[in-house]
Amino acid sequence: MILCIDMDAFFASVEQASNPNLRGKPIAIIGAKERTVVTTxxxxxxxxxxxxxxxxxxxxxxxxHITFxxxxxxxxxxxxxxxxxFLLTITYDVEMYSVDEAFLDISQVKMPPEDIASLIKNYIKKNFGITCSIGVGKNKLIAKMASGVNKPDGYLxxxxxxxxxxxxxxxxxxxWGIGRRLSKKFANMGIFTPKxxxxxxxxxxxxxxxxxGYKLFAMAHGDYIGNINVEEEPVKSIGHSMTLPHDIxxxxxxxxxxxQLCEMVSARARKNRVSGKTISIYLRDIHMNTFGKRHTLPFLTCATHHIFExxxxxxKEYDLSIGIRLLGVSLSNLVHNSVHLTxxxxxxxxxxxxxxxxxxNSRYGDFTISYAAILxxxxxxSLTISPAWKPSGIRNINVK
Known part of the structure; x- marks a missing residue:
C-alpha cells in the first residue's frame, strides 16, 4: 500500500504561516528579480x-489586489x-518525489492508513502551521491521484x-504520468478516458x-509499473541554467x-565526485525560441576551465545579436566516483x-571565492528549486 503526501500550495502556505497579515489573502510567490513568474x-x-x-x-x-x-x-x-x-521515523521506504511531495510504502507499517495520515498531518500542522493532502492506494498512481481529490487538507x-x-x-x-501533450495525441484519435x-x-x-504501451495499458486499469525509489537514481547529467537579468x-x-554556470556545474560535479565527457549549452532568445549544441571531449573532466573552454x-556558433534571455550549461556522459580536474x-x-x-566555499558559502569575471x-x-530537487545527494542543490 502506497501513501502520497502533497503539500497544499507549499511556498505560499509557508509564507502565510510565517506572516499572519497574509493569511486569508491572495498571494503569489515570485523570484527576486523583475523578470520572474509565479512559482506558487x-x-x-x-x-x-x-x-x-x-x-x-x-x-x-x-x-x-494580489500580494507578491x-x-x-x-x-x-x-x-x-x-x-x-519525520517520514523516515514511520518507514524507511520513503521517496521524496519533489520539494513538496513524497511517496511512502506503508505495507509494513503496523498502523491503519488513516492513522498514519493523521500522524503526518498533525506533525506538519503543529511544527510548520501548514497543511498537506494525502492519498492512499495500491500503487503510486492511485495514491497520487487520490491526494489531489479533496484538496486542501484532504485525505482519501x-x-x-x-x-x-x-x-x-x-x-x-x-x-499523472500522461500529461497534456500525450493526451492531446489521444484526443486526436477520439480517446479521452482510461476506458x-x-x-x-x-x-x-x-x-x-x-x-x-505496457505502462499506459496498466495505468488505464489503475495499475502502475514502478515502485518506491528509496535510493536516488544515478543522474545522467548535471546542469544549471539562468534567466538573465536583462537581454544580452x-x-x-x-x-x-x-x-558562472560552468563553475556551478563543475562545483556540483566535484562535490559529488562525478566527471563527464559531453558539454552542452542551451539558449533561449527574446522570442522564446530555444537552441542547444553539445561537444564530446576525448577525456573525462569535471573542471571549470575545461567546461568553459x-x-x-x-x-560562438550562435548569433547573439538577436538577443538572449536564458543561458544554460550541462555536463553529461557521466562516470560516477570519478574526479578528473587535469x-x-x-x-x-x-x-x-x-x-x-x-x-x-563549503565553509563560507557559494561564490565566497571564485573567478573575477563572475563579479x-x-x-x-541557483534562484529556483528544481522539480528534481532532493533532500540529499547530487540533486540537493543549494538555492538562494
Whole structure:
C-alpha cells in the first residue's frame, strides 16, 4: 500500500504561516528579480485564476489586489528536509518525489492508513502551521491521484478493488504520468478516458509506443509499473541554467554568466565526485525560441576551465545579436566516483586550486571565492528549486 503526501500550495502556505497579515489573502510567490513568474499561488489567489507560470502582470490582471512575495527558497527546502526526516521515523521506504511531495510504502507499517495520515498531518500542522493532502492506494498512481481529490487538507483512501473505477473518474489529461501533450495525441484519435484507452487495447498501444504501451495499458486499469525509489537514481547529467537579468546581445556580456554556470556545474560535479565527457549549452532568445549544441571531449573532466573552454566555442556558433534571455550549461556522459580536474598535459597545481576553492566555499558559502569575471554578473547562484530537487545527494542543490 502506497501513501502520497502533497503539500497544499507549499511556498505560499509557508509564507502565510510565517506572516499572519497574509493569511486569508491572495498571494503569489515570485523570484527576486523583475523578470520572474509565479512559482506558487495561494488558494485565495487561485480563485481568481492565478496560476503557476504566469508573469506578475498576468497575475495582476486576474487579481488586481494580489500580494507578491519574493520566495525564500532556503526556508522551503529546510522545511522539506524536516518533513522528510519525520517520514523516515514511520518507514524507511520513503521517496521524496519533489520539494513538496513524497511517496511512502506503508505495507509494513503496523498502523491503519488513516492513522498514519493523521500522524503526518498533525506533525506538519503543529511544527510548520501548514497543511498537506494525502492519498492512499495500491500503487503510486492511485495514491497520487487520490491526494489531489479533496484538496486542501484532504485525505482519501482508495480500496485496491476499486482502483479501476477510481481512475475512470478522470480524463486522460488529468492523469499523472500522461500529461497534456500525450493526451492531446489521444484526443486526436477520439480517446479521452482510461476506458477509451482500454478499448484501444494492449496490442495497439505497444505498436504505437513500444515498451511505454505496457505502462499506459496498466495505468488505464489503475495499475502502475514502478515502485518506491528509496535510493536516488544515478543522474545522467548535471546542469544549471539562468534567466538573465536583462537581454544580452553580445559575447562580451554573455561570457561572465557562461563562466558562472560552468563553475556551478563543475562545483556540483566535484562535490559529488562525478566527471563527464559531453558539454552542452542551451539558449533561449527574446522570442522564446530555444537552441542547444553539445561537444564530446576525448577525456573525462569535471573542471571549470575545461567546461568553459568548450562552452565558449559552442557559444560562438550562435548569433547573439538577436538577443538572449536564458543561458544554460550541462555536463553529461557521466562516470560516477570519478574526479578528473587535469589532463596529462596540465600541472596538478590546478587540482590544489580547486581543492582550496571548494574548502572555502563549503565553509563560507557559494561564490565566497571564485573567478573575477563572475563579479560582473548581476545574478549569482541557483534562484529556483528544481522539480528534481532532493533532500540529499547530487540533486540537493543549494538555492538562494
Amino acid at each position: 499561488a495561494s488558494y485565495e489567489a487561485r480563485k481568481y485564476g492565478v496560476k503557476t507560470g504566469m508573469t506578475k502582470y498576468e497575475a495582476m490582471k486576474m487579481c488586481p 512575495i519574493v520566495g525564500n527558497n532556503p526556508k522551503y527546502t529546510y522545511i522539506s528536509k524536516q518533513i522528510h526526516n 483512501f482508495v480500496p485496491p478493488e476499486k482502483s479501476t473505477s477510481f481512475i475512470d473518474q478522470f480524463q486522460l489529461y488529468d492523469i 477509451d484507452l482500454r478499448k484501444l487495447g494492449l496490442t495497439n498501444l505497444v505498436k504505437m509506443f513500444g515498451k511505454n 546581445y553580445s559575447e562580451k556580456e554573455a561570457l561572465p554568466y557562461l563562466l 568548450v562552452a565558449k566555442l559552442l557559444l 589532463t596529462i598535459m596540465e600541472s596538478n597545481k590546478k587540482e590544489k586550486i580547486y581543492k582550496a576553492i571548494d574548502e572555502i 560582473k554578473c548581476k545574478r549569482k547562484g
